[in-house]
Amino acid sequence: MLISRSQAKVHFVPALLAAIITIAGIGWYVMECLAAGQLVGGGSASGLACGIAAGSVIVFEMLLWPRKALRRLRLIPAKYWMAAHIWLGLASLPLAIVHCGFHLGGWLPASFMILFVLTILSGLYGLAVQNILPRWMLRNLPSETIYSQIEYVSARTVDDARSLLIAACGRQRSTTDESSPDPDLVESAPQSIVVGAIRQSGKTRGRTLETRRVTQARQDSEPLWNALAEIQPFLLHGASAITPVTDRQQSLQWFSRLRNACSEESGFIIDSLQQFCDQRRQFDTQSTVHRWLHAWLPVHIGLSVAVTVLLAAHIWTALKYW
Amino acid sequence: MAAGESSTRPRETGKFRSQRIQIDYYRHRGGLYYFKWILSGIALLMSGGYAAYALTSNSASRHLSTGPVAQVHASFENDCGQCHQDYTPLGTDSFQLDPAASLSHLESACQKCHKVGNHYREVLSADWKVVDQNCALCHSDHQGRDFNLVAVSDAACTQCHSQLSSVCSSNHQPRVGNQVTQFTKEKHGEFTSLMQGDRGVVKFDHGQHMLAGQVNAGEKGGLTLAMLEPSRREQYRQPGQSDDALVSMNCASCHEFDGNPDPTSILSGDEELGRYIAPISFDEHCSACHSMNPSGRGDDTLPLPHAAPWAEISLLLETKINGSILTGKMRKSGDDSQQVPRPGDGLGTPSIDTLAASASTVDAAVALVRTQCTKCHDDETITDEAIAKFGASTAEPLIPPRWFKFGLYDHAAHRKMDCRYCHEAAYPVDGAKPSEALDQNSVMIAGIDSCTGCHRKINEPTPSSLTGAAEKLIGGQSTWASDSCTTCHRYHTPQSDLVHMGGLQTGEAQP
Numbered sequence: 001m002l003i004s005r006s007q008a009k010v011h012f013v014p015a016l017l018a019a020i021i022t023i024a025g026i027g028w029y030v031m032e033c034l035a036a037g038q039l040v041g042g043g044s045a046s047g048l049a050c051g052i053a054a055g056s057v058i059v060f061e062m063l064l065w066p067r068k069a070l071r072r073l074r075l076i077p078a079k080y081w082m083a084a085h086i087w088l089g090l091a092s093l094p095l096a097i098v099h100c101g102f103h104l105g106g107w108l109p110a111s112f113m114i115l116f117v118l119t120i121l122s123g124l125y126g127l128a129v130q131n132i133l134p135r136w137m138l139r140n141l142p143s144e145t146i147y148s149q150i151e152y153v154s155a156r157t158v159d160d161a162r163s164l165l166i167a168a169c170g171r172q173r174s175t176t177d178e179s180s181p182d183p184d185l186v187e188s189a190p191q192s193i194v195v196g197a198i199r200q201s202g203k204t205r206g207r208t209l210e211t212r213r214v215t216q217a218r219q220d221s222e223p224l225w226n227a228l229a230e231i232q233p234f235l236l237h238g239a240s241a242i243t244p245v246t247d248r249q250q251s252l253q254w255f256s257r258l259r260n261a262c263s264e265e266s267g268f269i270i271d272s273l274q275q276f277c278d279q280r281r282q283f284d285t286q287s288t289v290h291r292w293l294h295a296w297l298p299v300h301i302g303l304s305v306a307v308t309v310l311l312a313a314h315i316w317t318a319l320k321y322w
Numbered sequence: 323m324a325a326g327e328s329s330t331r332p333r334e335t336g337k338f339r340s341q342r343i344q345i346d347y348y349r350h351r352g353g354l355y356y357f358k359w360i361l362s363g364i365a366l367l368m369s370g371g372y373a374a375y376a377l378t379s380n381s382a383s384r385h386l387s388t389g390p391v392a393q394v395h396a397s398f399e400n401d402c403g404q405c406h407q408d409y410t411p412l413g414t415d416s417f418q419l420d421p422a423a424s425l426s427h428l429e430s431a432c433q434k435c436h437k438v439g440n441h442y443r444e445v446l447s448a449d450w451k452v453v454d455q456n457c458a459l460c461h462s463d464h465q466g467r468d469f470n471l472v473a474v475s476d477a478a479c480t481q482c483h484s485q486l487s488s489v490c491s492s493n494h495q496p497r498v499g500n501q502v503t504q505f506t507k508e509k510h511g512e513f514t515s516l517m518q519g520d521r522g523v524v525k526f527d528h529g530q531h532m533l534a535g536q537v538n539a540g541e542k543g544g545l546t547l548a549m550l551e552p553s554r555r556e557q558y559r560q561p562g563q564s565d566d567a568l569v570s571m572n573c574a575s576c577h578e579f580d581g582n583p584d585p586t587s588i589l590s591g592d593e594e595l596g597r598y599i600a601p602i603s604f605d606e607h608c609s610a611c612h613s614m615n616p617s618g619r620g621d622d623t624l625p626l627p628h629a630a631p632w633a634e635i636s637l638l639l640e641t642k643i644n645g646s647i648l649t650g651k652m653r654k655s656g657d658d659s660q661q662v663p664r665p666g667d668g669l670g671t672p673s674i675d676t677l678a679a680s681a682s683t684v685d686a687a688v689a690l691v692r693t694q695c696t697k698c699h700d701d702e703t704i705t706d707e708a709i710a711k712f713g714a715s716t717a718e719p720l721i722p723p724r725w726f727k728f729g730l731y732d733h734a735a736h737r738k739m740d741c742r743y744c745h746e747a748a749y750p751v752d753g754a755k756p757s758e759a760l761d762q763n764s765v766m767i768a769g770i771d772s773c774t775g776c777h778r779k780i781n782e783p784t785p786s787s788l789t790g791a792a793e794k795l796i797g798g799q800s801t802w803a804s805d806s807c808t809t810c811h812r813y814h815t816p817q818s819d820l821v822h823m824g825g826l827q828t829g830e831a832q833p
Contacts, residue, residue, distance in 0.1 A: 037477020041388070045417040105388035105464075108376045115369075148352050149343050156342060294354050302361030306369035313373035317386045321402055322411040 018091035051099035057092035112310040169221035389464040425455040438814035445494030528748035535568030554610035596734025729810035738797040
């Protein structure tokens with residue numbers, strides 16, 4: 001969830017509520033400590049109140065799961081729910097620290113506290129990357145597509161490249177049977193072809209469809225088909241494939257040599273192939289960034305589940321051996 | 323734009339667009355989705371399994387406890403029920419739903435092993451009686467194996483002693499300092515025990531006894547070792563002294579370290595050597611020079627028992643006189659027969675007349691002994707009633723073995739120091755005895771100022787009063803020591819102390 005000036009209205013109330021709860025809890029605890037002349041524990045009036053508040057927040061945080069599962073019920077807009085999740089979750093850490101009287105205790109409360117801190121840290125990480133990486137991707141990965149469709153789009157790109165070459169150079173002699181293009185593309189081959197491309201419209205850049213008129217480049221048919229054969233593994237599998245264009249610098253040199261080897265009319269075809277490679281390279285970057293952006297969530301949820309279980313055990317044992 | 327590109331867009335149809343992305347892509351679950359469920363399942367199993375193990379294992383306390391118990395309680399660390407009662411707050415500062423029940427349970431749990439007294443609970447107001455019950459307020463366990471349970475913070479004491487009059491019930495107002503917050507003269511006040519003065523029942527001149535031969539320097543007639551009975555000379559002989567040397571005494575000649583002689587008081591923490599000074603005994607410390615005898619010191623000395631009833635003294639004296647008459651060592655008054663006793667037979671078979679020493683003779687002897695008594699005692703304290711009262715087994719010594727009634731002073735801990743540092747008034751001035759002994763009228767112990775020099779906050783510099791001449795008196799001992807309340811005071815005051823210290827008395831208002 002974005003934390004920005006534009007979202008101030010969404011964040012204001014839960015942030016204020018979290019601040020009030022935290023300051024009140026800590027203030028009360030400090031006063032009780034000053035009166036007692038020592039750090040009081042979780043069983044003191046203020047410590048207990050902070051513990052109850054922190055525990056309640058943990059339960060509330062976990063309610064986000066059923067909220068998402070039951071999204072059809074539209075129980076409060078998700079953005080408000082998320083804002084409360086973030087700010088109350090942040091408030092729960094100082095409350096929990098105050099509750100435990102600044103020491104970990106036995107293994108159960110210590111495990112509970114450590115997992116709780118890790119949960120908060122994983123959430124903070126998620127909050128940070130969600131505020132940073134999407135903006136970075138918007139600026140630096142204009143070819144970004146749906147993460148799960150990267151392989152599919154890559155396959156379509158290979159089809160685009162092949163159609164482009166068929167339209168410009170004709171079918172590859174030796175592979176006529178193997179690489180039969182889509183009949184629809186073949187029909188349009190002589191005049192123009194639709195390919196996925198990067199466009200910019202105002203401030204927004206992104207990948208879209210583009211119709212390109214095809215020029216004839218039959219004299220370069222062989223080198224162009226050979227070039228496609230060489231870059232095809234990269235277009236399909238990205239950086240895991242070892243090709244002349246896997247490395248960005250080597251790719252520039254390779255396309256430069258290809259351009260020199262072909263006639264000027266083939267420049268449009270080579271530009272398109274180079275653009276397809278850049279697109280695939282961005283898909284690879286997007287995959288990496290996607291993992292940074294989303295892999296924390298399973299960890300966060302797993303830790304949250306463990307914290308909730310240990311919270312229940314802690315409540316029971318703490319009340320029993322108060 | 324590459325050469326040959328066109329901006330015409332008529333060929334972009336919905337079909338083309340739909341082909342770029344799988345129309346049902348959102349139905350496919352990615353790896354992260356399964357990863358999330360797998361991790362959640364693992365977390366649920368591991369945390370649930372651990373919680374179950376922690377609750378049911380034999381070492382549950384290691385998992386559930388807020389910390390290891392102190393070493394002295396380690397033997398029942400895994401038996402939480404020894405102290406804890408299920409769902410009953412027991413913590414140091416626990417929010418108490420039912421304070422009376424919780425604290426009664428806590429106190430009884432502690433007193434299973436620790437039979438200690440309360441802290442003047444009889445005089446506390448209802449709210450503070452509850453505080454007094456809360457053992458864990460000062461002795462908070464689960465702080466680690468090496469935690470010192472008896473190291474009580476000053477705040478635990480000052481929470482009451484900074485407002486003592488409000489802590490005590492209205493008809494049991496305190497006579498000790500009402501607002502004690504720190505160990506300084508201003509915030510602690512002078513020692514109450516010293517302000518109560520000396521009861522003055524024994525007259526004694528420390529200054530004279532500290533002089534060599536017990537006479538001023540250069541004066542004749544000083545007491546020499548040869549003047550003492552041979553059996554007592556070694557007691558007073560200083561290293562290298564011959565029998566002709568003057569008797570020179572120091573503090574240790576009479577004062578010896580002791581612990582609390584009352585074995586029932588052992589839990590008050592004053593049983594250690596040095597907390598008390600052994601009581602002065604006439605037979606041990608005085609009789610070598612001050613034998614009670616009507617005829618003075620000599621070969622035929624008849625030592626009389628100390629603190630015996632006067633009838634017994636009279637009988638002993640009469641017997642002594644009769645014996646002397648029969649052995650010809652003395653004659654009855656008015657007897658001028660000048661009989662000489664025969665060897666082995668004396669004056670022959672005595673008759674009633676010859677045996678009966680005259681009443682006046684005995685009375686004169688008794689009067690002489692009485693003058694010897696009044697050298698140290700006044701007339702009121704040598705009556706038969708007074709002697710019986712002071713001689714009772716429960717009676718306190720005439721000279722207190724411990725002057726500080728509320729605090730514990732440890733002579734042993736201060737043994738490197740010169741006694742003069744605290745007892746300057748007991749020493750002769752310029753080698754001369756004072757014109758009049760005032761020892762019985764004053765407590766010759768320095769006040770709190772002599773303590774606060776060393777017993778101060780650790781961040782305070784050494785005061786100038788501890789340099790120069792004082793440095794020699796301190797004897798190289800450290801010039802810093804703790805100023806915490808528990809250095810001198812104990813919380814669990816025995817009930818007996820409450821009675822004979824007279825610190826808090828029913829119905830008396832604060833002075």
